[in-house]
Amino acid sequence: MIRLEKRTAPSQFWTYAAPLLAVMLTMACGGLLFAALGKDPFVTIRTIFWDPLFSEFAWYYRPQLLIKAAPLVLIAIGLSFGFRAGVWNIGAEGQYILGAICGAAVGLAFYPTESVFILPLMIMAGALGGWAWAMIPGVLRVKFGTNEILVSLMLVYVAQNLLASMALGVMRNPDAMGFPGSRNLARYPSATSWINESAGLHWGVVFAFIAVIFAYITLSRHIFGFQVRLSGQSPRAARFAGVNPGLLVLICMGISGALAGLAGLFEVAGPSGLISIDFNAGYGFTAIIVAFLGRLHPVGILLAAGLMALTYIGGEIAQSNLRLPAAAIQVLQGMLLFFLLAVDVLTHYRVRIGTRRIA
Amino acid sequence: MDMSAINPVLLLASLMVAATPILLAAIGELVVERAGVLNLGVEGMMITGAVCGFIVTINAGSPLLGFAGAALGGAMVALVFGILTQVLLSNQVATGLALTLFGLGLAALLGQSYIGIKAPVIAKWPVPLLSDLPLIGPILFNHDPVVYLGILIIAAVWYFLTYSRAGLVLRAVGENHDAAHALGYHVVRVRLLAIMFGGACAGLGGAYLSLVRVPQWTEGLTAGAGWIALAIVVFASWRPWRLLLGAYLFGGVTVLQLNLQAAGFALPVAYLSMAPYLATILVLVMMRSGRAPGSLAQSFHASR
Numbered sequence: 001m002i003r004l005e006k007r008t009a010p011s012q013f014w015t016y017a018a019p020l021l022a023v024m025l026t027m028a029c030g031g032l033l034f035a036a037l038g039k040d041p042f043v044t045i046r047t048i049f050w051d052p053l054f055s056e057f058a059w060y061y062r063p064q065l066l067i068k069a070a071p072l073v074l075i076a077i078g079l080s081f082g083f084r085a086g087v088w089n090i091g092a093e094g095q096y097i098l099g100a101i102c103g104a105a106v107g108l109a110f111y112p113t114e115s116v117f118i119l120p121l122m123i124m125a126g127a128l129g130g131w132a133w134a135m136i137p138g139v140l141r142v143k144f145g146t147n148e149i150l151v152s153l154m155l156v157y158v159a160q161n162l163l164a165s166m167a168l169g170v171m172r173n174p175d176a177m178g179f180p181g182s183r184n185l186a187r188y189p190s191a192t193s194w195i196n197e198s199a200g201l202h203w204g205v206v207f208a209f210i211a212v213i214f215a216y217i218t219l220s221r222h223i224f225g226f227q228v229r230l231s232g233q234s235p236r237a238a239r240f241a242g243v244n245p246g247l248l249v250l251i252c253m254g255i256s257g258a259l260a261g262l263a264g265l266f267e268v269a270g271p272s273g274l275i276s277i278d279f280n281a282g283y284g285f286t287a288i289i290v291a292f293l294g295r296l297h298p299v300g301i302l303l304a305a306g307l308m309a310l311t312y313i314g315g316e317i318a319q320s321n322l323r324l325p326a327a328a329i330q331v332l333q334g335m336l337l338f339f340l341l342a343v344d345v346l347t348h349y350r351v352r353i354g355t356r357r358i359a
Numbered sequence: 360m361d362m363s364a365i366n367p368v369l370l371l372a373s374l375m376v377a378a379t380p381i382l383l384a385a386i387g388e389l390v391v392e393r394a395g396v397l398n399l400g401v402e403g404m405m406i407t408g409a410v411c412g413f414i415v416t417i418n419a420g421s422p423l424l425g426f427a428g429a430a431l432g433g434a435m436v437a438l439v440f441g442i443l444t445q446v447l448l449s450n451q452v453a454t455g456l457a458l459t460l461f462g463l464g465l466a467a468l469l470g471q472s473y474i475g476i477k478a479p480v481i482a483k484w485p486v487p488l489l490s491d492l493p494l495i496g497p498i499l500f501n502h503d504p505v506v507y508l509g510i511l512i513i514a515a516v517w518y519f520l521t522y523s524r525a526g527l528v529l530r531a532v533g534e535n536h537d538a539a540h541a542l543g544y545h546v547v548r549v550r551l552l553a554i555m556f557g558g559a560c561a562g563l564g565g566a567y568l569s570l571v572r573v574p575q576w577t578e579g580l581t582a583g584a585g586w587i588a589l590a591i592v593v594f595a596s597w598r599p600w601r602l603l604l605g606a607y608l609f610g611g612v613t614v615l616q617l618n619l620q621a622a623g624f625a626l627p628v629a630y631l632s633m634a635p636y637l638a639t640i641l642v643l644v645m646m647r648s649g650r651a652p653g654s655l656a657q658s659f660h661a662s663r
Contacts, residue, residue, distance in 0.1 A: 004448070006660065088452055146643045149399065149452070150590045154636040157583045165629035285460060292453055327467035327578075334461025338439065341449035341457060349448065349660075 004349040014347040019293060019300075021346075022339040023307070029339075030332045039322055047322060048314030048329075061313050063200025067271050068309035071096070071263035073208040073302055075287035077215045078259030080296040082252035084219075085231040089253055091137065091152025092260040093284025094159035095130035099261025100268035101166055102129025104275050107191035108171060108183060118190040122265060123203070130261015131254050133159065138253030142246040148253070160280070167277045186273035193270035204266030211259060215298040228252065260284060289337045308333070370614055371498045375506055378610025380405070380564040380572060382509045384588035385595070385602050386516055387560025393520060393597055394553035395533035395654035399455025400440055401561050402585030403462020408433035408562025409569035410466040413473060413576045416566075422481050426505070426566050433562020434555040436462055441554040445547045448658045463579065470576045478574040481505075505567050510603070512560065517599035529553060533652035536659040546659050561585065583636065590639045594646050605642070612638040 027049070031041030052061040075092045082089045089095075103126030110118050137151035171182040185191045193202040219225035231238040231248055239245070263283065272279055290308050294300030315329030384401050391398050398404075411432030416425030440458045443449045484507070486500040520526040531539040532549045540546050568584065569576050587609060595601035616634040624631065 004660065090456065140640075140644055144644050146640075147590075147593055150586060150593065150643060151640050153583070153586045154590070154640050157636045158633045161629040161633045165627055168629070169627065288456055289460065325468060325471055327464050327471060330464025331461065331468055332464075334457060334464050337453075337457040338443065338461060341443055341454050342447050344449060345447040 003352050003354075004345065005352050007348055007350055010347050014343075015295070018343040018347055019295070019304075019340060022293075022336065022343050025339045025343070026332065026336040029335055033328065033331060033335075034324070037324070037328060039318075039324060044318055044322060044324060047318045048311060048332075050314075051317055052310055052313040061317070063198065064313050065306065065309045066200035066205050067202070068312045069305040070202070070204040070208045071267055071283045072287050072290045072305040072308055074204065074211055074263040074266075075256075075260045075284060076290040076294065076301045076305060077208075077211045077298060078256030079287060079291045080215065080294070080298070080301060081219075081228055081255050083232075083291055084296050085228045085248055085252050086235065087138075087141075087249050087252040088149045089134060089137065089152050089256045090149050090288065091134070091154075091156045091284070092256060092287055093280055093282065094152065094156035095133045095257040095260035096264035096267075096284045097156075097159040097163050097280050098133040099126040099130035099264035100272075100279060101163060101171075101264075101275065102126055102261070103265030104171065104182060104185060104268045107185050107188065107269060110190070111183060111188060114190045116190070119193065119203070119269070122191060122269060123262065126261045126265025127258040128261070130264065131258040134253045134257020134260070135250070138250045138257075142249055148249075156284070163275070163279060164277050167275050167279070171275050173274075180277060182275040184273040185269045186271075191269055193266045197270075202266055202270040204263060204270065207262060207266065212298045212302050219298065224251070260287075286333065289333060292337065293340055311336075368494065368497055370618060372501070374607060374610045374614045375498070375502060376572065376610075377613045378606040379506050379509045380567040381584055381588045381591060381609060382603065382606035383505075383512065383564035383567065384561040384585055385591045385606060386509070386513050386599065387557035387564075388588055388592050389595065389597060389599065389602055390516060390520075390529070390560075391553050391557035392592060392655060393533045393652055394529050394550050395536055395652050395657065395659075396444065396550050396554055397451045397455065397656035398437070398440055398458070398554060398557055399452060399589065400437070400458025400462065400585075401557075401588050402581055402583070403459035403465075404433045404436050404558045404561035405462075405565035405568070405585040405588075406466040406579070406581045407436045407462045408565030409580060410470040410473075410565075410576060411562065412566025413478060413569040414469065416478060416570055417473060417476060420479070422479060422570055425570060426563055429562040429566030430559035431562070433558040433560070433565065435558070436465070437554050437558020437561070438551070440558075441551045444658065445550050445554075448660055451656050451658070459585070467578045470578070473576045474578075476575060478570045478576075480574075481571055503571060505563070505571065508563075513599050513603055520599065530652075533654055536654045536657070540659070540661055546661070550659075561588070564588070587635065587639050590643055594642050596646075596650075597652065608642065609635060609639065 027045055031045055034044040035041045052065060079089060079092060103122040106122045106125040107118060133155060136155060137148040140146040140151055141148040167180050173181060173183045186194060193204060195201045227243045227248060230241060231243055268275060286308060290301055290304045294304035311329060311333060318324040319326055384405050388398060388401055408429035412425040412429030415428030416422050440454055443454045444451050481503045483501055484504045490496045490500040520530060528544050529549055532544060532546050536546045565581060568580055573580055591602060591605040591609060594605040613635045616631045620628055620631050
């Protein structure tokens with residue numbers, strides 16, 4: 001009989017080994033899935049996990065990895081604060097959209113003026129937009145005890161509709177002869193977030209690295225990081241330690257919203273370039289996987305975002321070269337999260353094989 | 360704008376149809392939560408059910424088999440959630456989200472060769488005599504069988520939870536799993552069964568979307584219905600009959616919004632489409648919900 005025995009402390013070994021095991025299990029199961037779809041599993045796995053980094057066209061794919069990973073890192077770092085404290089902001093996708101809309105609005109308002117102040121203003125507007133959108137579920141939870149998971153999620157759908165109305169209405173490019181979508185901010189020198197387009201470097205990448213360092217220091221060295229960790233592990237103990245739970249909810253929500261908003265702004269002013277109906281690509285949801293895959297640790301999140309960006313880029317290559325359906329990559333990402341959650345049991349429990357002693 | 364284009368009888372009748380998918384998914388989730396499990400994967404189970412139901416219906420030619428397949432599909436993905444959270448003791452919030460992401464991908468993958476096919480029309484089952492009543496007849500008694508099934512399931516769940524021994528055990532497991540375990544009940548088994556029931560109901564709700572409401576397969580066709588179902592469970596304070604009220608309230612907003620769009624209301628379509636989601640938030644805020652089941656979202660591990 002197999003049974004589980006709780007460890008007194010989480011296993012050091014499995015804390016690091018479990019994500020690797022999860023990735024390997026995902027590759028194995030993903031291989032089976034690809035075989036079932038009639039593709040060569042080994043070629044497909046190599047295409048997804050190896051080719052973007054080391055193939056002969058890697059010089060083209062590596063910058064793409066940066067572009068994909070930057071918003072994931074930004075959003076996931078923000079979410080990790082809340083997730084550690086038991087504040088479940090699931091609506092980062094909506095905050096991402098609002099950040100993009102607000103930031104782009106500032107940029108478009110100044111068009112075609114050239115000034116060094118435009119991009120900083122847009123960055124502030126983007127962060128504010130995401131922050132404000134995240135404050136709605138935050139304030140509702142603190143004031144009325146409303147479930148923040150549901151409210152933040154409902155606001156994603158509201159934000160998507162708002163995005164559609166912006167792309168088709170107020171923000172539509174007047175010179176586009178009726179096509180939906182705004183002016184291209186990436187072609188507007190004062191507003192673009194690109195630093196070096198061919199190297200995949202934009203301000204979002206820079207901010208992502210700053211966010212990682214900032215989060216690492218806050219969580220490990222600052223009293224706020226201690227309060228966040230304490231609230232997640234033992235809300236009662238946190239009360240006794242003088243943590244204001246309402247304020248903590250608002251701060252966690254605010255950080256995640258502002259970072260998601262920033263991610264949206266950098267995306268709209270760079271890689272995406274314009275506000276369009278299908279501007280959001282699900283980064284807000286994938287970032288949830290990234291946050292968990294990285295164990296809510298800043299450095300872990302950095303690595304996890306790299307891995308997730310790899311599956312995106314690798315998936316795109318597999319899509320064009322091997323005609324692998326896009327949904328298969330989504331299933332692969334879902335599997336990864338499942339396996340990660342499953343092998344987590346090894347970190348907190350010991351597997352014992354022996355006679356059964358409990359009823 | 361032409362308000363006379365909105366026929367109140369048709370509006371109320373279509374309200375019942377619009378409410379049915381959410382109602383089905385919500386009643387399943389209600390049972391799951393009464394057993395002490397928070398499954399946030401309703402959206403994923405719904406869309407899996409939607410695609411399974413559609414595929415079976417097209418291939419077998421029978422909507423009845425389609426709904427059965429949808430229930431089975433929903434229960435199977437729910438079982439993945441059940442094994443992860445109950446046997447491998449993973450975090451229920453994270454696992455539920457994973458289930459949603461996985462379900463959306465899986466459904467898109469399964470359904471890719473079914474896009475653009477139209478589902479066969481499901482005949483209405485007018486209740487004899489009652490459907491001939493003026494006004495009430497067309498509103499309440501002239502629907503397809505699934506609408507009645509939804510109400511029947513609510514009645515059955517209410518009876519099960521209130522009057523049956525098994526229902527009492529399920530509630531005990533949800534209120535205090537340690538006490539239930541000490542009394543000799545199989546906490547994990549009860550929860551796994553509840554989770555599978557929840558998955559089957561969500562699958563039925565999804566199939567109702569793809570076979571009756573839309574009725575064809577498109578990617579992401581649930582569009583947040585699963586999340587709204589979760590919200591309605593909170594709104595209903597975990598009580599079956601209040602759930603019916605919540606679902607109809609929501610169905611009403613949806614239908615009214617669609618009717619206003621069709622009637623050319625002065626507000627742009629995008630803003631009208633926000634209405635159901637905003638209404639859900641409003642309802643969540645206004646309804647100070649009742650007490651949640653005591654062991655909700657906690658992992659159970661029988662230590663010695």
